[in-house]
Amino acid sequence: MSGFFNIRAWVGVLLFACGIMPAVAANPFQTIPWNGYSGAASFTFDDGVFQVEHLPQMLEEMPEVKVTFFLSNMGADILNLYGAEFAYLARQGHEIGNHSNNHKHLTSLSENNLRKEVIDFANEIQQVLNSYGADVNITSNALPFSANSEQVSKVVNERHFINRSSWGNGRHNWDEEPRWTDMDSRAWYSWPNAEEDLLKALDTAAYIGDFTSSNPWYNPVKSPAWVVLLNHGVSYMGENHITPEAMRNAFKHAVENNMWVAPFSTVGAYYRAHFTLDAAQAVAEGNDKYTVTWEMPHKDMPKSIPMKVKLTPQFIEETFGQDDSIVLEQDGNTIYPDENGVFTIEFASQQVTIRKASKSANMKPYSVLSIKKQVSLAPNENITYTLMDMKGNRLGETNGFEVPAHQPKGAYIIRAAAPGFAPVTRKVFR
Ligand SMILES: [Zn+2]
Incomplete structure (x- = not known):
């Protein structure tokens, strides 16, 4: 083993000396791990059913939460049935992912049929949502029934950089490269204590708590991680449907944990x-x-x-x-x-x-580069403060990191910029 590395080092020195390298x-x-947040949480919703009743309004009230919808026709025509609603959600910055055309066990299909179910359908989702006015770029897939095989992984990988499965706690450590064609997620089911357990899973991923006695041989907790959550409907039907109240609590909890609550492809790509x-x-x-x-x-x-x-x-x-x-x-x-x-x-x-x-x-x-220091040293006219709403729409200029009194109460973004310095963006409440 060591001999192999010695030879490599020696060849490297030789190439360097010859001026080749x-x-x-x-x-x-x-x-910076997880985009500078205390871990990440991706809420993913499968099948496209019972998701447009409660979620759109809830998500509109929490602009810091962006989620993923894995769509399938489910042997019917779900894409067209809810096309307008999902196109609207896509325009708000939520991700649309692929969940196959007919929601079959993909492991039982021939390679040719797999391509139709998965690859052709990815392109179909883009076309259909485009016809409803959303410019959608499918980059992720989720497996129906989490049924995976070498052949399924291979075909999915031809068209998606990441593939969601479900077999464990859904947690991923920053410094360990996972299998991109078989990414674990934590599935919701209405067991007793399920709501409390979901909040605890968010705490664990944000590394909030004492993990000194955590299991050392199974995905140990050692730093802020990414947790991928799998949900189906948001309703009062129980089983694999979560109530709107529990869903709202989970979103809020993740934000309060200072987690990066972003789509599966966004965190996955980072x-x-x-x-x-x-x-x-x-x-x-x-x-x-x-x-x-x-x-x-x-x-x-x-x-x-x-x-x-x-x-x-x-x-x-x-x-x-x-x-x-x-x-x-x-x-x-x-x-x-x-x-x-x-x-x-x-x-x-x-x-x-x-x-x-x-x-x-x-x-x-x-x-020591610091726009903050620049501000305190010389509150000068070179700094401009731009006031924006939470969607990034520009509302005008302001003085310092303060929202003018005539604006309605709520959350805003203020961006300070000065020539030669990196802009500083802050979330500010009025
Ligand atoms: Zn499904």
Whole structure:
């Protein structure tokens, strides 16, 4: 075993000495787990039945909650029956995923029929919802009855970067790469104490509690994780239907836990991309400039995957040094770090340049860049505060992080921006 690695190291040295391999520094990026939240929760709803009665209004009242609907025709014509409602939900930022055309046990189908049930139907969902006015991009699948096999996984993987199954507690650890074609979820059923257990599962994923005695051999709890929840109808029918009150409590609980409550594909893409990004290498290009490139791990991923990253201390140490102001460049835009040294980059662009900030940029060194400090040092006219509603619609300018008194009571977003600094966005209540 060790001999194998020695040979690899020796070949690496040889290639480097011959000038075949470019000089490579330490891995530059470390992705911030779960988009900077205390874990993540993805609420997924299967079959498209008993979901448009209570959920749309509930979700409208909680704009920080975005969920996933896995649609199937269920041997009928569910897509057209509820097409307008699901198109509306899609336009609000909720995900539409694939749950196969006729909801059969996919393991019993021939490869040809599998393609019709799964791949053709993914395209059909897009077309139908498009005809109802929603631009839907299907990137995830959920298996009917969680029936999976090597062949099912293979066909699903031809058209989706991630596939939801259900066989356990639905929890996924940040630093362990899962099987993307068989992602576990935690299924709701109206057992005694089910409501309390659901809230506890959200606490566990947010790493709230004492886990010193947690089971060491089965998916141990060691840091904030991603929990994938599987629900069916939201109604008073019991069994695998959850009541509207319990559903609302679970959404609220996840938000109060400071979790990232986002669709299955959104969290899944961030999770999958981080394994690529954290392994990416920087190649020196002349003085004080490095380029990082990477490949997409799958062709069917969301069109935009914003990633929050920091530069690793090792990379800074080996390259620029702590005292320099460093910026990133992507697609012709300069990206500045926020007050904690976090950059937001676009994974789908597949390339970033890291360089010293030009002297004229008037930036403070890397570690102390702070729009907050700038504000307290000199409350100057260079900072603009934009007031937005929770959907991101611009309502006008304001002074500081305060909502003008003439606005109705509620939650708002205020974005502060100044030339040469990363914008700061805050949620503010009036
Ligand atoms: Zn189903």
